[in-house]
Amino acid sequence: MSVLNLLEFQERFSTVRACEERLFQLRWPDGFVCPKCGSKEYCEVACSSRKDAEERLPLFQCKVCSKQTSVTAGTIFHKTKTDLRKWFLTVYLAANDKRGVAATTIARNLGVSYPTAWNMLRKVRKAMADRNAMYQLEGIVQIDDAYFGGESHGEGKRGRGSDQAPVVVAVQMERGKPKYITMALVPNLTKEAVAPVLSERLKPNCIWETDGSKTLVACAKELQQASHIVTKSSAPCLRLDYLSSLSAS
Numbered sequence: 001m002s003v004l005n006l007l008e009f010q011e012r013f014s015t016v017r018a019c020e021e022r023l024f025q026l027r028w029p030d031g032f033v034c035p036k037c038g039s040k041e042y043c044e045v046a047c048s049s050r051k052d053a054e055e056r057l058p059l060f061q062c063k064v065c066s067k068q069t070s071v072t073a074g075t076i077f078h079k080t081k082t083d084l085r086k087w088f089l090t091v092y093l094a095a096n097d098k099r100g101v102a103a104t105t106i107a108r109n110l111g112v113s114y115p116t117a118w119n120m121l122r123k124v125r126k127a128m129a130d131r132n133a134m135y136q137l138e139g140i141v142q143i144d145d146a147y148f149g150g151e152s153h154g155e156g157k158r159g160r161g162s163d164q165a166p167v168v169v170a171v172q173m174e175r176g177k178p179k180y181i182t183m184a185l186v187p188n189l190t191k192e193a194v195a196p197v198l199s200e201r202l203k204p205n206c207i208w209e210t211d212g213s214k215t216l217v218a219c220a221k222e223l224q225q226a227s228h229i230v231t232k233s234s235a236p237c238l239r240l241d242y243l244s245s246l247s248a249s
Ligand SMILES: [Zn+2]
Pocket: 034, 035, 036, 037, 038, 039, 062, 063, 064, 065, 066, 067
């Protein structure tokens, strides 16, 4: 969706029906599948009790288990009272404003209350984060454990201060360039805290590139990591100033 500019986006999703049809495509690219029993046999049930029934997709009733499913059931849009077009715009704005769109901006521009805007943004961001969490990096992955949020220091490993947030950063490289990045806040930079994050977000057959920090070496051992290249210093693309320019671009 993010390849469309705002005007194109609004034209494409100018009706609730258009939003629902897009949701249908995203959820069931190969046709409806019953979420309860997995059957693909269904019939459509017009929900005449809804006053906007004509603008909406019908309910889908499974021919095997009779469960009725709407296109929004089980999504962040389930049972919402807010117009789906406003939700779609919120997703668009959240995905396209790297600095983070404010709830006040959503409220003002979409004509919803501040609590509604805040709640929509929270759900949209959670869904986006969950989607990122589902994606596992593969191939050559540069990994660093670092402290985020403070000044960089010349001595020793940069910025290892006490008041900063410990993070694990991993970047999937392709032809020498960063392709995907994953970051996680951890309680501390110990093997116990870092290894589960790497195990969850990296495919097991990745090639690790690290600066050989004690924690990452311990993690490699813990996860029985087969390929681990240790470079003298962290790769330039993992420097935090690089990361901040990445998120600002
Ligand atoms: Zn079923």
